[in-house]
Amino acid sequence: EVQLVESGGGLVQPGRSLRLSCAASGFTFDDYVMHWVRQAPGKGLEWVSGISWNSKSIGYADSVKGRFTISRDNAKNSLYLQMNSLRAEDTALYYCAKGTVTKYFDYWGQGALVSVSA
């Protein structure tokens, strides 16, 4: 059974940093693209970032480019999102999602809540 478990969320002040983790199990982690998707309160889903199996192809939404860094450790079956210079508008539930060859997300975690507030 595929499982994706996010951790590392919390309350942080504007301008500070936070690192999210996603522990994956139930599939061959280093065969797949992995993604972060977020949902701000009262808003829709927003794709944040994705990383290929070998970390050579990475994409970011314009809203986080230059502030967030996605990475993975295939030996640990883990995905990460380093979030720097956090803003109030980054407040959201952050989902880890497993990608596929034909560019969709077939499994999702339950999410990690990030709140950015003074």
Added chain:
Amino acid sequence: QSALTQPASVSGSPGQSITISCTGTSSDVGSYNLVSWYQHFPGKAPKLIIYDVSKRPSGVSDRFSGSKSGNTASLTISGLQAEDEADYYCCSYAGSSIYFFGTGTEVTVL
């Protein structure tokens, strides 16, 4: 970069069919047959219901179907049921490792 456009809400009576549109551009929806749809209940993980424009994952009801014409993709729910009341999102690949979600549609069963 911009989100794909969906109607904010769509409603229908039980047994009816409804269609949710998802309008992008020639750089995303129009360029790739890589549109997917997700059903989302607040507080829960989104669920994949359509991929590659019109394919259904195993276990998803055949009441859900997808299509695409030009820069617009569509999700049709046939035989609407109370359990279909949820938020629905489209998503398209846009090249260069970039993806866009739609603005989301709230489906209400009257």
